[in-house]
Amino acid sequence: xxxxxxxxxxxxxxxxxxxxxxxxxxxxxxxxxxxxxxxxxxxxxxxxxxxxxxxxxxxxxxxxxxxxxxxxxxxxxxxxxxxxxxxxxxxxxxxxxxxxxxxxxxxxxxxxxxxxxxxxxxxxxxxxxxxxxxxxxxxxxxxxxxxxxxxxxxxxxxxxxxxxxxxxxxxxxxxxxxxxxxxxxxxxxxxxxxxxxxxxxxxxxxxxxxxxxxxxxxxxxxxxxxxxxxxxxxxxxxxxxxxxxxxxxxxxxxxxxxxxxxxxxxxxxxxxxxxxxxxxxxxxxxxxxxxxxxxxxxxxxxxxxxxxxxxxxxxxxxxxxxxxxxxxxxxxxxxxxxxxxxxxxxxxxxxxxxxxxxxxxxxxxxxxxxxxxxxxxxxxxxxxxxxxxxxxxxxxxxxxxxxxxxxxxxxxxxxxxxxxxxxxxxxx
Ligand SMILES: Cc1cc2nc3c(=O)[nH]c(=O)nc-3n(C[C@H](O)[C@H](O)[C@H](O)COP(=O)(O)OP(=O)(O)OC[C@H]3O[C@@H](n4cnc5c(N)ncnc54)[C@H](O)[C@@H]3O)c2cc1C
Numbered sequence: 001x002x003x004x005x006x007x008x009x010x011x012x013x014x015x016x017x018x019x020x021x022x023x024x025x026x027x028x029x030x031x032x033x034x035x036x037x038x039x040x041x042x043x044x045x046x047x048x049x050x051x052x053x054x055x056x057x058x059x060x061x062x063x064x065x066x067x068x069x070x071x072x073x074x075x076x077x078x079x080x081x082x083x084x085x086x087x088x089x090x091x092x093x094x095x096x097x098x099x100x101x102x103x104x105x106x107x108x109x110x111x112x113x114x115x116x117x118x119x120x121x122x123x124x125x126x127x128x129x130x131x132x133x134x135x136x137x138x139x140x141x142x143x144x145x146x147x148x149x150x151x152x153x154x155x156x157x158x159x160x161x162x163x164x165x166x167x168x169x170x171x172x173x174x175x176x177x178x179x180x181x182x183x184x185x186x187x188x189x190x191x192x193x194x195x196x197x198x199x200x201x202x203x204x205x206x207x208x209x210x211x212x213x214x215x216x217x218x219x220x221x222x223x224x225x226x227x228x229x230x231x232x233x234x235x236x237x238x239x240x241x242x243x244x245x246x247x248x249x250x251x252x253x254x255x256x257x258x259x260x261x262x263x264x265x266x267x268x269x270x271x272x273x274x275x276x277x278x279x280x281x282x283x284x285x286x287x288x289x290x291x292x293x294x295x296x297x298x299x300x301x302x303x304x305x306x307x308x309x310x311x312x313x314x315x316x317x318x319x320x321x322x323x324x325x326x327x328x329x330x331x332x333x334x335x336x337x338x339x340x341x342x343x344x345x346x347x348x349x350x351x352x353x354x355x356x357x358x359x360x361x362x363x364x365x366x367x368x369x370x371x372x373x374x375x376x377x378x379x380x381x382x383x384x385x386x387x388x389x390x391x392x393x394x395x396x397x398x399x400x401x402x403x404x405x406x407x408x409x410x411x412x413x414x415x416x417x418x419x420x421x422x423x424x425x426x427x428x
Contacts, residue, residue, distance in 0.1 A: 001031050002101075003093040004118035004237035005051055006197050007058035009152040012116035016089035017062065017155050026161040028065040028083060031055075032074030035181040038097045039367040039374050042178065043187045043334060047371055049175040050195035051238045056173050058197070063157030068169040070177055076101075077108045083167050085111060091237070092117045094124060094277035094376060120270050121148050121241050130278035133390045137271045145266075151246060187368055190334040193232075200233030204247055213253040216260035222326075222337035223420040228261070229335065232371035234269075241265055271390060272380035282379045285359045288387030295393065295402030296355040302399040308351045310361050322409060322418050323347050325425040327365075332428045334371035339416075341366075343407045345385035350400055359386050 004010050013029065020027040031052065035045070056066040069079065080088065092115045093099060106113050117123040122144045131137040161167075171177050207228040211218070218226040233239040248261050281287030285296070308318055316324035316331070326340040336344060345366075349358040362382045367373040383389035386404070393403035412418055 001029050001055075002091055002098060004091040004240065005031075005048065005055055006238050006240060007055055007062060008154065008197055009240045009243045010091075010118050010237075011152060012089055012091040012118040013059075013062075014152055014155060015114075015116050017064065017157050018153075019087060019089065020064075021155070021158045023086065024159055025086065026065070026159045026166075027063075027157050028067050028085075028161075028167050029059045030067050030069070030076060030079050032076055032079070033068070033070040033177075033181075034074050035071050035183045037374075038095075039364075041184040041187040041368065043189050043369070043371065044374070045178050045181075045183050046175055046189035047193070047195035047232060047334075048236055049173075049178060050199070051197060051236060053173040054196045054198055055238075062154070063160065065161060065166045066169070066173075067167045068171060068173045070171050071181055073170045076105055079167070080109060080111075087111060088113045090115045092119060092124070094119075094273055095374075096280070118240065119237065120273055121145065121245060121266055122270060123148070124270075124273055124277050127274045127278070131271055131274050133392075134267055134271055137274060138267050141267060141270060149242070149245065152242065190332070190371065193334060193371070195232070195236060195238055197233075197238045200230065200239040201243075203230055203233065204228070204239065204244055208247060208251045208253070212248060212251055212261060213257050215257045216254075217257075219260070219264075220339040221416045222340050223417040223424060227338055231375075231377065232335065235372040235375045235377075241269065269377060272376040275380050275383070275389065276376035282376070282383070283363055285356045285383075285387050288383055288389050291393055292388035292404060295397070295404065296387070299397075299400050299402040300354055304351065304353070304400065306351055307353060310364070313348065313351070313361060314365060318347075318351065320347065320409060321422055322412060325422040329425045329428070330365070330369045332425075334369060336370065337421075340421075341381055342385050343412060345382050346401075346405075346407045349386045349404070355386060359383075362386060 004012055007013060016027055052068065056068065059066040088109060088111060090102060090113065102115060117125065122141055126144055127137065127140065211225060211228065218224050230239060230244060234241065245262060245265055248258055251258065276282045279287045285293065306319065312318065316327040318324055323344060326336050326344045330336040345362045348362050349355055352358040352361060359382060363379065366378045366382060370378065380389060384391055388404045391405055394405045395403065397403055398406050
C-alpha cells in the first residue's frame with residue numbers, strides 16, 4: 001500500500017484479498033515509511049500518520065495483517081524475503097519517483113507482481129496517450145464509466161495467519177514516530193486539520209449537506225466556503241474518488257450542481273493524472289504545448305512592472321493584497337481556494353524573469369505548503385496557469401503572457417468580495 005492509503009473502496013486491496021482467498025492464503029498489507037519522499041515535509045507526514053492507525057484497524061477488520069515498517073525497515077524487497085509471499089499486489093502512482101520504485105520492485109521480485117490503479121475511477125491504462133484537453137478525454141471517460149462506476153465489493157480475507165507467523169510492524173503506528181525520523185521539519189503541520197478516512201468522510205458529509213447544492217454557482221467565490229475541500233484526502237488516498245462520486249451522485253441536490261462537481265472530480269482529475277502518467281516533463285514548462293512555449297518565449301523579454309524573488313513571494317511580500325492573502329491561506333491552512341490557485345500562479349508568471357523560473361517557483365511553493373501538493377493535480381494546475389496546458393490560445397496577445405489566458409485583480413474584484421476573503425484569511 002502506497003498511494004491508496006485506505007481500506008474503503010480500494011480496488012488494489014480488494015483484488016489482493018480476492019486472490020488470497022482464491023489461493024487460500026493469508027494476506028499482509030505492507031506499508032513502508034520513507035522519511036525522504038520527494039518534497040515531503042512534516043506537514044505532509046503528519047497528515048499521513050493521522051490516517052494510518054485508522055487504516056491499520058480497518059485492515060484488521062477485513063481479516064488481513066497490517067505491517068508498518070518505517071525507515072530503516074521500509075524496504076519492500078526485504079519484507080518479501082522475510083515473509084516469502086507467492087504474489088505481490090501494489091497500487092499505482094503516476095509520479096516519477098514512486099513509479100520508479102514499482103519498476104525496480106518488478107525487476108527485483110522473483111514472484112508475480114501486479115499493480116492495480118486504485119487512484120481513479122477509470123484506470124489510467126485505458127488512455128495510453130497524453131490527452132490534449134478535457135474535451136478529448138471526456139467522451140472516452142463517459143463511454144468507460146459504466147464499467148467502473150459502481151460500488152466496490154470490499155471483501156474480507158478468509159484465511160488467517162497460523163499462530164506466531166503473522167508478520168509484525170517494527171514501530172507503533174503513531175504520529176510521534178516522526179520525531180525519530182529525519183523528516184524535513186521546515187513546514188509545520190496545520191493546526192486543527194486531521195487526515196484519515198473518517199475525517200475525510202465527515203468532510204464529505206458536511207459538503208453534501210451544506211455545499212453541494214450550490215457548487216456550480218459558488219465554487220469560484222473564494223470568500224465563501226464553496227468547494228468540498230476533499231483534495232488532501234484524495235491526495236493521500238485516504239478517500240477514493242469512487243466513494244465521493246457515488247455519494248455525490250445519490251445526494252439530493254440539483255443535477256447541474258452534481259454534474260459540475262463530477263466534472264472536476266472525474267474529468268479534470270483524471271485528465272491531470274493522464275498528463276502526469278504520459279508526459280515525463282509534467283513538472284516543467286517543457287511539458288506544455290508547443291504553441292504555449294512559443295508564445296511565452298516570444299514574450300520573455302517583455303518588460304515587467306515589478307519583479308519578486310522567491311523568498312518575497314514565499315513571505316507574501318508583494319504589492320497585491322489578494323495575492324498575499326492567497327499565499328498566506330496556503331501557508332497557514334495548507335490549502336488555497338481553487339479559484340485563487342489560478343490567479344496565484346499566473347501572477348508568479350507576471351512577476352518573475354522567465355516563464356521557466358515562474359513554473360519552478362510555483363511548483364516548489366505549491367508542493368511545500370499545500371496539503372494536497374506533490375500531486376498530479378498540482379503539476380497540471382501550474383502547467384495550465386503558466387503554460388496553457390489543456391487550455392487554448394487567448395487573443396489578443398498580452399505582454400509577458402502572450403496568448404496564455406490572463407487573469408487580473410480587477411477581474412477578481414468583479415467576481416467576488418476580495419476584501420471579505422482577505423479578512424477571512426487575516427483571521428486565521
Ligand atoms: C496553480 C494550481 C495549483 C494546483 N495545485 C493542486 C494541488 O497541489 N493538488 C490538488 O489536488 N489540486 C491542485 N489544483 C487543482 C484544484 O485547484 C484543487 O484540486 C482544488 O482547489 C481542491 O479543492 P477542493 O477539494 O475543495 O476542490 P473541489 O472544487 O471541491 O473539487 C473536487 C475535487 O475535484 C478535483 N479537482 C477540482 N479542480 C480540479 C482541477 N482544476 N484539476 C484537477 N482536479 C480538480 C480535486 O480532486 C478536488 O478535490 C491546482 C490548481 C491550480 C490552478
